[in-house]
Amino acid sequence: MKIAVLGTGMVGHTLADKLVAVGHEVMMGSREAGNPKGTEWAAQAGPGASSGSFAQAAAMAELVVNATPGMVSLAALSEAGAANLAGKVLVDVSNPLDFSAGFPPSLSVCNTDSIAETIQRSFPAARVVKALNTLTAPLMVDPLRLADGAHDVFVAGNDDDAKATVVALLREFGWLPEHIHDLGGLDVARGLEMWMPLWLRIFVRQPKDKLFNISIVSE
Amino acid sequence: MKIAVLGTGMVGHTLADKLVAVGHEVMMGSREAGNPKGTEWAAQAGPGASSGSFAQAAAMAELVVNATPGMVSLAALSEAGAANLAGKVLVDVSNPLDFSAGFPPSLSVCNTDSIAETIQRSFPAARVVKALNTLTAPLMVDPLRLADGAHDVFVAGNDDDAKATVVALLREFGWLPEHIHDLGGLDVARGLEMWMPLWLRIFVRQPKDKLFNISIVSE
Numbered sequence: 431m432k433i434a435v436l437g438t439g440m441v442g443h444t445l446a447d448k449l450v451a452v453g454h455e456v457m458m459g460s461r462e463a464g465n466p467k468g469t470e471w472a473a474q475a476g477p478g479a480s481s482g483s484f485a486q487a488a489a490m491a492e493l494v495v496n497a498t499p500g501m502v503s504l505a506a507l508s509e510a511g512a513a514n515l516a517g518k519v520l521v522d523v524s525n526p527l528d529f530s531a532g533f534p535p536s537l538s539v540c541n542t543d544s545i546a547e548t549i550q551r552s553f554p555a556a557r558v559v560k561a562l563n564t565l566t567a568p569l570m571v572d573p574l575r576l577a578d579g580a581h582d583v584f585v586a587g588n589d590d591d592a593k594a595t596v597v598a599l600l601r602e603f604g605w606l607p608e609h610i611h612d613l614g615g616l617d618v619a620r621g622l623e624m625w626m627p628l629w630l631r632i633f634v635r636q637p638k639d640k641l642f643n644i645s646i647v648s649e
Numbered sequence: 650m651k652i653a654v655l656g657t658g659m660v661g662h663t664l665a666d667k668l669v670a671v672g673h674e675v676m677m678g679s680r681e682a683g684n685p686k687g688t689e690w691a692a693q694a695g696p697g698a699s700s701g702s703f704a705q706a707a708a709m710a711e712l713v714v715n716a717t718p719g720m721v722s723l724a725a726l727s728e729a730g731a732a733n734l735a736g737k738v739l740v741d742v743s744n745p746l747d748f749s750a751g752f753p754p755s756l757s758v759c760n761t762d763s764i765a766e767t768i769q770r771s772f773p774a775a776r777v778v779k780a781l782n783t784l785t786a787p788l789m790v791d792p793l794r795l796a797d798g799a800h801d802v803f804v805a806g807n808d809d810d811a812k813a814t815v816v817a818l819l820r821e822f823g824w825l826p827e828h829i830h831d832l833g834g835l836d837v838a839r840g841l842e843m844w845m846p847l848w849l850r851i852f853v854r855q856p857k858d859k860l861f862n863i864s865i866v867s868e
Contacts, residue, residue, distance in 0.1 A: 534836070536761050540843070581866040613850045617753070621847030624759070628840030631832045632865060640868045646851060647800040648861040 434459050434487035436506055437497035438467035441523060441567045445497055446471060448571035450478050452602045459487025461509065488514035493521065493595065494556075500526030500545040500623075501538050504552055516555035519592040521599075522546045522619070523562045523570075525626045534630055537623060546619035550588070557592035560619040561585045561600070564629065565643045571603045579606045581643040586618035611646070653678050653706035655725055656716035657686035660742060660786045664716055665690060667790035669697050671821045678706025680728065707733035712740065712814065713775075719745030719764040719842075720757050723771055735774035738811040740818075741765045741838070742781045742789075744845045753849055756842060765838035769807070776811035779838040780804045780819070783848065784862045790822045798825045800862040805837035830865070 435446040436459040449456045458468045458481045468481030481487075488494050488510035498506040503524045507515065526545040527535040539545055550558040562570045564584060573579045583605055587593045593612055600610050613621075636642055654665040655678045668675045677687045677700045687700030700706075707713050707729035717725040722743045726734065745764040746754040758764055765779040781789045783803060792798045802824055806812045812831055819829050832841075855861055 534839075541759050541846075542755050576868060577866045611851070611854065613854060618847075618850050620753075621850045624843040625847045627760075628837075628844050631837050631840045632830070635830065635832060636867060642865055642867040645864045645866045646861055647796045647864045648855060649795060649859045 431455070432490055432492045433457075434491035434494045434510075435497055436460075436484055436487060436494065436510060437499075438465060438471070439497065439499070441570075442495075442497035443471060444567035444571055445495055445523070446479070447475060448603060449495075449599075450475050454478065456480070457482050457487040457490055459484040459510065461506070484510040485514060488518075491518065493519045493599075495521045495523060496549070497523050500524035501528060503545060503549060507549060507553060512553050512555065515553050518556060519589075519595050520549070520553070520556040520558045521562070521596055522549055522558055522560050525563050525623055527626065534627060537626070540620065540624050542620070544617070544619035544623050546586070546623070547616055550616055557587070557589040558616060559585055559587035559589070559592050559596045560616060560622055561596050564622055564625050566633075566641055569641050569643055573606070573609070574604045576641055576643060577645070579604065579609060581645040582609045582611055584611045584613050584618075584622055586613050586616055586622060588616050609645075650674070651709055651711045652676075653710035653713045653729075654716055655679075655703055655706060655713065655729060656718075657684060657690070658716065658718070660789075661714075661716035662690060663786035663790055664714055664742070664781075665698070666694060667822060668714075668818075669694050673697065675699070676701050676706040676709055678703040678729065680725070703729040704733060707737075710737065712738045712818075714740045714742060715768070716742050719743040720747060722764060722768060726768060726772060731772050731774065734772050737775060738808075738814050739768070739772070739775040739777045740781070740815055741768055741777055741779050744782050744842055746845065753846060756845070759839065759843050761839070763836070763838035763842050765805070765842070766835055769835055776806070776808040777835060778804055778806035778808070778811050778815045779835060779841055780815050783841055783844050785852075785860055788860050788862055792825070792828070793823045795860055795862060796864070798823065798828060800864045801828045801830060802862075803830045803832050803837075803841055805832050805835055805841060807835050
């Protein structure tokens with residue numbers, strides 16, 4: 431599949447690397463086409479990897495991953511262009527973390543709305559699926575590294591086919607089917623994003639460099 | 650210990666039953682001293698159990714449990730009386746769920762504040778500890794029922810001695826020490842309460858009557 435990864439941060443790099451590794455053609459998108467973070471990534475990621483502007487990446491892609499920070503996601507997707515997103519699966523990995531008042535961050539949108547729903551409203555022809563925002567990047571793409579994969583990931587969205595496409599990608603990343611939970615429509619993204627404040631408080635209490643995630647333990 | 654459980658709902662009943670079972674003297678408090686839910690509970694719960702108004706319960710107690718719905722907690726605690734709460738550990742189990750617009754509920758306070766912090770500001774002489782709001786009542790008091798206790802509970806508060814008292818109660822309930830996580834100050838309650846929207850979405854997707862909780866899975 432031709433995939434655009436929008437965002438050159440740790441999450442974007444990690445996802446782009448894995449998507450290339452499992453055989454996809456990936457363009458890393460950033461604000462400017464010549465962004466060194468993008469070109470350097472493309473140079474070392476090998477065949478199937480390229481970089482460009484947000485618009486160039488979205489234009490070539492069949493599926494778009496929003497790996498930009500939630501506070502700038504709408505701006506990045508606007509640069510990507512509504513026409514370049516229309517009809518495409520748009521995987522929203524972002525969290526609307528607002529660090530303007532330091533740590534802990536607040537959420538720039540929450541409770542009765544979410545960044546994922548904001549994106550869907552702004553780009554109604556995109557098929558937005560919320561996924562992977564609930565855990566750290568190294569585990570997003572390598573779930574078997576922790577507890578033989580016995581921890582959980584969630585998807586939410588209004589388009590069942592789009593969700594099935596995202597679930598297939600998660601399977602390529604190594605997620606076991608019983609640990610991928612479709613929680614329903616895109617309004618579920620509120621809960622998925624509102625998990626982040628607790629995640630952060632657990633994170634700061636964890637031993638350094640120890641990855642963690644949650645597991646749903648059920649009777 | 651002499652303990653007041655404020656609230657006659659499912660959470661209040663479950664906690665009051667368990668507190669009596671492990672040997673505490675418990676008064677269930679409600680808006681009116683003669684509330685049948687309280688008197689009936691006290692009659693069947695046996696020695697050590699009584700019922701009364703919020704104020705009567707708080708007055709007799711060394712430790713107070715707020716098991717009222719978050720939206721009415723401030724009113725209930727005002728009836729309990731600031732003088733009756735002063736210097737006492739106040740375990741806040743509530744969630745500020747606002748069902749006025751149906752399901753899913755929103756939170757009446759979140760993001761940069763929490764019901765626990767609101768309570769602490771309103772009753773500065775109380776020693777508020779947030780705990781147990783993140784899971785279903787039957788598991789609060791019987792953690793070994795699920796996965797031999799291998800799932801997690803959190804405490805947060807500004808008073809270390811108060812937290813130690815609450816952790817000791819959790820141990821009496823059966824919680825294993827490695828599954829009780831002190832996440833820091835009372836502002837952590839924001840994250841603990843903001844977990845509820847995701848909890849609810851997982852809950853509605855679970856098989857009926859199957860209890861669940863989260864486990865922090867770490868390297």
